[in-house]
Amino acid sequence: MQSQKKALESNEIALLRREAGKWLKDKREEAGLSQRALAAAIGFEYYTFISQLESGRGRVPAERYEAYARALNIEPREFAITMMKYNDPLTYELIFGNSEQGSKVEEMERRLRRLESVLGK
Template sequence: MSTNPQKLSSPETQELRREAGKLVKHLREQAGHSQRSLSAEIGSLPYTFVSQIETGRSRVPPDQIPVWADAFGIDARRFLLMIMRFYDPETFAVLFEEEPSILSGEAFPELLASRDNPELPGHSSGVTRQSDGE
C-alpha cells in the first residue's frame, strides 16, 4: 500500500521537486552555506545528497526537517510549510484551503522572491487544486 499518491515519474511531481530544490538552494545560499558546509551541518554524507535535493532528484527526508531548518536559521514549522507545498501538494491544499496567505505562498516571502528571480520557485508554480468535473 502506497502512503504517498505522488508518482515520482510523473512530470508534475518532477517539476514540483525541481521547484523545491530551487527553494532549498535559495535558503542554503541565504544562510551562507556551500553544499559541503550544509552537508556537514546536517550530518549528511556524502555532500552530494544536498545536490540531489537541489536538482529535484531527492527530497528532504521528513525526519530531517528540523535539522535542515536549523541549518537555514529558520523555524522548522515554517520550513515544513514552505516545502510541503511541493512535496505533498494535495495534503497541503486540503490543510490550508481556509488560509489563503499560506495556500498562495504570500506568507513566505522566500517563495515570492521568484517574481524578480526566475531561478526561485514562485507562488504561480505553487499548489493548484483540481475539483471534480474540471
C-alpha cells in the first residue's frame, strides 16, 4: 500500500527541512520581524536558533508552535498542520491524503477562515 512507505531517506528529510525553513523565513519577513525580534516573541534565548530553523538545520519544538504562530500572525492550527507536512509527511499524508487532496483541504480551510472573518466568527 502506498501510504505504508518506507522511512524517508536522509536527503528527502534534509530537503523537507530546507523547505520548512524557507516557509518560516518567508512568514517571518511577511510579519516584518527580525530573527532577534521573533526569538524574543517566541521565548527563545538565542536568535541564532531562528537562523538554524530557517536554514533547515532544526525543527520548531512542538511546545512552541502556538507562540511561533501568533508571532507570525498565523492561526496556530494552520502552523501546526504546515509543520506536520514538513516534519512528519507520512502522518500528514495519512490524515490529509496525497498532496493534491491536501491542497484541496487547505483551500477549503482558507475559504472557511475567510467566511468566518466576514461573519464575525
